[in-house]
Amino acid sequence: MNPAPNLVLVGPMGSGKSSIGRRLAERFGLAFLDADREIEAQAGASIATIFECAGEADFRAREQAVLATLLAGEGTVIATGGGAVVDPRTRRLLRERGFVVHLHIDVPRQLQRLARDRTRPLLAADDREQVLRRLAETRDPLYAEVADLRFDTASMNANDTVARLGHLL
Numbered sequence: 110m111n112p113a114p115n116l117v118l119v120g121p122m123g124s125g126k127s128s129i130g131r132r133l134a135e136r137f138g139l140a141f142l143d144a145d146r147e148i149e150a151q152a153g154a155s156i157a158t159i160f161e162c163a164g165e166a167d168f169r170a171r172e173q174a175v176l177a178t179l180l181a182g183e184g185t186v187i188a189t190g191g192g193a194v195v196d197p198r199t200r201r202l203l204r205e206r207g208f209v210v211h212l213h214i215d216v217p218r219q220l221q222r223l224a225r226d227r228t229r230p231l232l233a234a235d236d237r238e239q240v241l242r243r244l245a246e247t248r249d250p251l252y253a254e255v256a257d258l259r260f261d262t263a264s265m266n267a268n269d270t271v272a273r274l275g276h277l278l
């Protein structure tokens with residue numbers, strides 16, 4: 110594997126960062142940490158509640174701080190939230206401290222996978238497709254900026270993705 114201290118997954122909501130990250134960690138015998146779950150544990154509140162009570166800016170500050178801590182460690186597979194790359198400090202840390210895999214997924218598949226999800230505040234709006242397209246437009250260049258590897262999850266399930274990624278890393 111690449112000598113970077115951590116293996117980090119970035120990409121949009123529904124791209125499989127958490128499930129694939131967990132499986133990759135098992136495969137390589139590494140620890141797994143999910144930034145969203147760490148934020149919730151530290152805040153003692155769900156992401157939805159943080160957004161609702163404190164606002165998105167507060168969530169982003171928490172996200173930046175948690176990722177700075179996680180990336181300071183080593184030997185960990187880290188799943189980031191879809192918006193982690195928006196913060197320039199996080200992007201710098203990702204490049205310095207991670208071998209970064211961008212899990213790509215197209216908007217129609219995202220919509221399918223997230224159809225029943227009610228936990229993501231950014232998808233609370235009626236026009237989910239429009240929201241996802243707008244996020245992809247602004248964030249795709251940022252994922253590209255930090256990624257060492259771009260992997261199109263296409264129609265692959267998590268097990269196949271992990272098997273393919275396992276060979277590439």
Ligand code: S3P
Pocket residue numbers: 120121122123126145156189190191192193228229230231
């Ligand atoms: C967000 C993605 C979510 C979570 C929060 C905001 C985003 O993580 O961090 O709801 O800005 O795209 P997932 O990518 O794991 O869904």
